[in-house]
Amino acid sequence: MSINNKERRNEKDIILKIRGLTIEFRVTRGILRAVDNVDLDVYKGEILGLAGESGCGKSVLAHAILNLVDPNGYIKSGQILFKQNDEYIDILSLSNEELRKFRWDKISIVFQGAMSSFNPVIKIKDHFIDTVKDHESNKNEEEIVKIAKKLLKDFRLDEQVINLYPHEMSGGMRQRALASLSFILNPEFIILDEPTTALDVLTQKFIIKLLREIHEKTGLTMLFITHDLATLAEITDRMAIMYLGNIVEIGTVRQIFYDPKHPYTKALLQAIPSITKPLEDLNPLPGPVPDPLNPPSGCKFHPRCPLRFKACSESRPKLIDLGDGHLVACHLYKRN
C-alpha cells in the first residue's frame, strides 16, 4: 500500500492543478465566498481525500472541477488545469460543447444522494444508454447494456438491476449502481462526493473496500470528499483539510493523522470519537463556527485557535511546504 510511500512526488505526475480558485454564491443576505483562492494538486494514480465540515466548500470545490456550479453561484476566478497528452487544458475555458464532451469521458463524479441522482421516470438502463450515446454515438444499445451489466457485476449487483426504476432499489443498491455508472466511459479521474454517507455502516465498509480494490487494480485517480475523517483514514493516500473555503493543510494520510500541523486539524482529530481511542483524549472544538458571510479577518480559524497571536488576525497565511510534501497554512510555521 502506498501509505508508507515517502518518495517525493514528481511535478509531471500532476493530473489536475487547481490554481487560485474562488467561487461565490448570491444568497439573500449577501455574497457568500464558498471557495476562497484555493490551490490544489492531484497526482496521477492517487486517492486524494478532501475533508471538512458542512459548509466548508468541499463539495462546491469538487463540483467546480467539472465546471458545475449551482445557478446562484459563479466561479469568480481561477484555473482548473487537467493534463491531457502532456498538456494542461483549462476546464473553465472550454466551450460548452467541449465541456460537455469532456465531462464523464475524462472525469466522472459519484454524487452523495444516490436516490436523487437518478431520473425517477427512466430505468437504470436508460441512464447508461443516454450517457454513452451522447458521447459515442456509434455504439448500439445492446453493446452498452452489455458493458453496463459487467460494471454492475463488478459492484456485486445482479444484472437484472438494469431493468429497474430507481425507486425500486434500496439505498445501497442505488449507490453501487451510481458508482458503476461513473465507470461507463472509462474516465481517468473519478470524484467521489460523500459516496457512503447515507449508507448503513456495513454497506459503507464494503463499498470503501471495493473502491480500494478497484483503485489498486486500475490505478485510477480518485478525489474522495467527505466530512468523515475516519473513512478517509481507511481509503486515501493523501488528504487535504478545508476550513471555511480555504485549504489549511495537505499531507499524506499518516502525516495528517499522526503529525497534524494546523491547529484546526489537531482540534478536529481530537473531537472525533472512536471505538478504539481512550475517551480522555477527546476534546470539543472551542468556540462557535463563524458566520460564513462575515468570515474573520486574517486566518479564518483565529477566533477559535488556542495558539493565535497578533499576525493571525492581520494577514491570511499561505500554504507553505514543510518538506515531505506536507503543506500547511498557518503563521506558526515558516517555510522550510
Added chain:
Amino acid sequence: MVDRLRTLEKILSEHIYIPLKILAKDKRALFGLFMLIAYILISLIGPMIIPLDLTPNLEEKYLPPSWKHPLGTDFAGRDILAQLVHGGRDVLTAAFAAGIVTVGIGTVVGIIAGYMGGKIDTIITAVIDIFLTIPGFPLLIVIAAWLLQSGIPITILTIAFVLSITSWAGLARAVRAQTLSIKNEEFIEVDKCLGLSKLYIIFYEILPNLMPYIAMNFMLSSVSAIYSYTGLMALGLIPLTPGNWGAMINMAQAYVGTITGAGATYILAPSFAIILLQISLVFLANGIDKIFNPRLREW
C-alpha cells in the same frame, strides 16, 4: 402613553414596514398591492366625490371623453366614470366575501382532513376530489338558474356563498397536504411530549405555516369570483346591479353605439377595470409567499 406609542411603532414596523420592504423586491407584487389599495380606496371614497346620476339625458349620449365626462357618456348620456366608480364596491364586496367564505371552508375542511387522518380523511379527500372535478362555472349557472326561480333573493352574500361552493376544494386539498406534512414534523412530536394541546398545535404550529397558502388562495378565489360574477352579469344571466362592471358590459353590448365606435369607452372602461383588478390580484398572489416567509424577513 410612550409605551403605547412604542407598541404602535412595533406593530407598524412588523406588519407594514417590513412586509413592504420585502415586497419591494418583487416589483409586480408591489404594483399589485398598490393597485388593490387604490381600487379599495376609490370604491370607498369615490362615490362620495363623484355622484351617480342615472337619469337619461339623451342629448348627451355617446359623448367622447372630456373634462366634464373623463370617460365619455353611455347610450343614455350618463357619465361612465361615475358608473365605474360606483360599481366597484359591488364587485369588490362580492369578491372579498367569496374569498373569505372560500378560505374559511377550505382551511377548516383541509385541516380537519389532514390532522384527523383515518376514515374522516378518506371521506373528505373523496369529497374534495369530486368537487375538484365538477366544473365550477357550469354548476354556478345551474345554481343561479335555480336561485332565480326559487324566490331566494340574490344578494351579494348569496352570490359569495354560491361562488365559494365551487372553489373551496382547491384550497382544502393544498391545506390538507400541508397539514399532513407538518403533522409529522419533529417539532409537533416535541409539542406532544410537552403536553401542549391539539388546539395549540393547530393554531400556533400548523396555521402559521398555512398562511401563505391561505392568503394566496384568498386572492385567487377573489379572482375567480370576479370572473364569475361579472361574467354572469355581462351575459345578463343574473339580475343587473346598476354600475356593476359586468352590467355595464352587458348594456354596452346591447346598444348599437358601441358597434359604430361612438360609445367605445362604454365597453372598454369596465373591461379594463376588471382586467386591471384581476392582474393586480394575480400579481399579489404570486408574490405573497415573500411576505410570510421568515427566511426572507431576516435580511
Added chain:
Amino acid sequence: MSKPLIKLENVSMVFEIHTMFGEKKKIKAVEDVSLEIKENDILALVGESGCGKSTLGRIMLGLLKPTSGKVLYYINGKYRDIWSLSKKEYKIFRRHAQLIPQNPYTTINPMRSVISALIPPFLHYKIARNKEEARKMVAEHLKMVGLVPPEDFFNRYSCRLSGGQLQRIAIARAISVKPKFIVADEAVSMLDASLRIEILDLLLRIREEYGLAVLFITHDLAIARYFARKNKIAIMYLGNIVEIGNTEDIIKNPLHPYTKALIMSVPIPDPDIARKRELPKLRSLEVPSLMNPPSGCKFHTRCSLATEICEKQAPILRNINGRLVACHKIGD
C-alpha cells in the same frame, strides 16, 4: 443501583401501510422487545437506519401505542401501563417524558421565533404565572444550554441559527418542564463532527444536574460509547434487540454475530489500525425488507455462522457472562 423508571414488556409495533394504490402492507417495526431503564441511568440504543430504534423511542414516550405489549412507568410508587393511566397521572407522565429530536432545523417551527416556541410549556404547566415570568425562565434556560446573551436569540427564526445552536434550543425546550426521562433520537447525528462532542458534553452535564434517565438512540457506535461510557448499550437489528450489555464489554468483546460485524465495520480514524482491519464475513450485503422479514433469526440471511436452526427458530435473549444475547450459536 436505583429502581427501573420505565420498562417495556414484550412490546411489538406493526404498522399498516396503505400505498397510494390501495394495497395494504404490514411492517413489523418492533418485535417483542423487553427492556428497562433505571432512574438516572443511560441506555444507548444502537442500530442502523430502519431497524426500528426510533419507533421504540416513540413508544417509550407514549407517542405511539404499541400493537402489543406494555409500557410500564413508575408513577406514585407503582408501575403503571402508560396507556391506562388516569388523566391526572397521564399529565404527570407527559411532563416526565420528553424528546430531543434528530433534525435541528425542524425542532422548532421555521415560521416561529425562538421565544414564541419556548414560552408555551412554562404557561401550560403553570411553571410561570405570566408571560413576563416565562420570558425570564426562557432566558435562564437558554443560558443553561450555553446560549448567551439569551436576549439575542429571542426573536430569531430557525433559518438564522446554526445546527449547534438549534440543538441547544431543543435541549432547553425539553428540560423546560423538568422531566425525568428523555429520549434523545440521533440528537447529534446531523451536526458537524466538531460540534458533536460539545453537544454530548452539554447533554451529559444537564443529565447529571437534573438526574435524568436517557434513552440515547444512535446509529454510531463511537458516539454511543462516548455517551454511555459507564452504562449500557443495546444493539437492535430489524426490530429485535440482539444484544444488551455494558458499553466497554460490548465494544471490546461483541458476542452476537451482528454486533461483531457492526464493530468490524465502524470506521476508525487511525490509518494504521483502519487498514489492518478485515471485512466482516457476511453471506449477503442486502438488508432484508421489513415488509418481508426472514424467518427465525432475522440475521440468518447474512450471518456466516447460520445453520438450520437459525432459519427456523427465533432466538430469545439469554444471559451469557452477564450480558443478554439473542443467538443460537453463542455460549453453547
Added chain:
Amino acid sequence: MRWIIKRLIIAIFTIYIVITITFFLIRLMPGNFIDMMVYYYMTTYGMSEIEARNTVYALYNVVPNEPIFLQYIKYLFGLINGNWGKSYISNKSVLEILLYGLPWTAFLLSVSLTISFAIGILLGIFMAYRRGTFLDSLLSTLSSISRATPNFILGLLLLYFLAIYYPIFPARDSYDITIEPGLSIQFISSVLYHSFLPMLAYILTSFGGWALAMRSSAIRVLGEDYVMAAEARGLKPGRIARTYVGRNAVLPLFTSFAISLGYMFGGSVFIETYFAYQGIGQIIGLAMSWRDYPLIQGGFLLITITVVLSNLLADMLYGLLDPRIKRGGTYGG
C-alpha cells in the same frame, strides 16, 4: 391497475353525485320549484293551471303524486336510456340538442387546450432556464396578465375590434352557412376561419396559467440532483431539457387538468354566446335566458361527464409517464 380502477370509481361517483344534485335541486329545495314553474307558465304564457301543470310535468319527467324515491330511480334510468327530458324552447330531446353542439365545443376546446398547454409548457421551461433574467420577468408578467384576463372580456374585445370594428374575421357562426358541410377544403377552411377568434380568446387567456405552473415546476426540477448529475454526465442539453427536466416537470401539471378544463368549459358559455358559435356553451346560454331548465341541467351534466372523462384520460397518461405509479413497490430494503 388498482389505481386506474380507483380513479374510475371516483369518476363514476362524481357523475352520479352531479346527477343527484341536479335532480334534488329542482325537486326538494325550498320554494317548491315545480309549483313555481307552473305559476311562471301560467302568468307568462296565459295557460290554465292544468295546462301549465301538464306542460311542466312533461318537460321534467315528473309523474304527479309519485314518491320522490321512485321518481329518482326513474330519472336515473331515464338518463341512462338517453331520456334527458325535453327542451322547452324547441320541444326537442335535450340530449339531441346537446349532442349537436358537443362536437363544435369539443373541437374548439380541445384545439385551444392543446395549443395553450403546449405554449405554456415550452414557455414555462424556457422561463425556468432563464430565470432571473429580463426575458423571464417579461414573460412572467405576460403570463400573469394572460392568467388574470377573463376570457369573456378578451373574447368581447376581439369580437369588437377584429370582427365588428375592423371586420377581418366573421362575427358569428361556426362556419359559413352558405357552404355545404362536408370534407371539402372550402368547408374546413371556413370552420378554421370561424373558429380563429374564439380559439384566440381561449389560448391567450389560458397559456399563462400553464406557463406559470410549468415555470415553478421546472425550477423545482432544475434544482434536483439528477439534473446536475445529467449535466455532469455530459448529456446533450436537448436531452436534459426533454427527458430530465421536461418530463418530470410536466407530471404535477396533470393534477390541474380537470380544473382548467372545467374553467374553459365555463368560458364556453360566454365565448360561444358572443361569437354565436353553435356549441354547448351557446345552447346553455340561450337555455339560461329562456329559463329552459331541462336544457341547462342536461348541459351541465354533459359538461361534467366530458370533464370527468378527459380527466380520467389525463390520469391514465400520468400513470404512463410516471413509473412510480405504474409499478409501485421497492425491491430490497
